[in-house]
Amino acid sequence: MIDDLFAQARADHVPPPDDLVARVLADAARVQAGRAAAKPPVRQGLWARMLDAIGGWPSVGGLATAGLVGLWVGVAPPDEVEDFAAPYLGDAVHVNILFADWDLVAGEFVDG
Template sequence: MMDMKRPSEQPDPDWIGDMLDDLGKAPVPDPSGDLVARVLADAEAHMPPPGGVRPVPPVWQRVVQGIGGWGVIGGLVAATVAGFVVGVGTLDGTGADALWTLGYDAYYDAELGLDAFGWALEEG
């Protein structure tokens, strides 16, 4: 084994191999009875119920797991909200108050604040 107290002038390229050989020769302790009991209890908890039929999870749980989990659902909701906000925000730059034009098909007043869109309505 390499002497760790005295640094060598030339590094030994095989020191890792020697160290791993020493570790391989060391005795491996047996697992404790407590550890074995906990592993077996955990394995038994994951076993299917007697009869071999597992309960079927609800549809919404299968859909969430199929999509990728709650993190992906949160990302989809955030992207949907961001897309809606961006979509509504672009209406302001056009001068079209699209939300106010709903229901004003028969009656149009020039004072409604429909800048450029109002002129298009008047021209037909």
């Protein structure tokens, strides 16, 4: 039954009224004339497009702040963070990343 309905719809071709076609073509000509008179869009560079994509300078400031805070908490965590994480992570492991045993003058590790 549905195939018959589709076949009938394909067979019935009613052309649009002439005044509708004239209005559509007049509107298209108006839009084309407006576009021809407009200036071409200014192309932005890659960095400007990326900046727009993330929300502009306020977002960059927030991302920079969050990144620096994350780095700071990762390098020198407060005691509360270490106490909170110890039961979940097990024994604490301390790694010296600042080379406290490195002698800058001699350029070698110092014993003890």
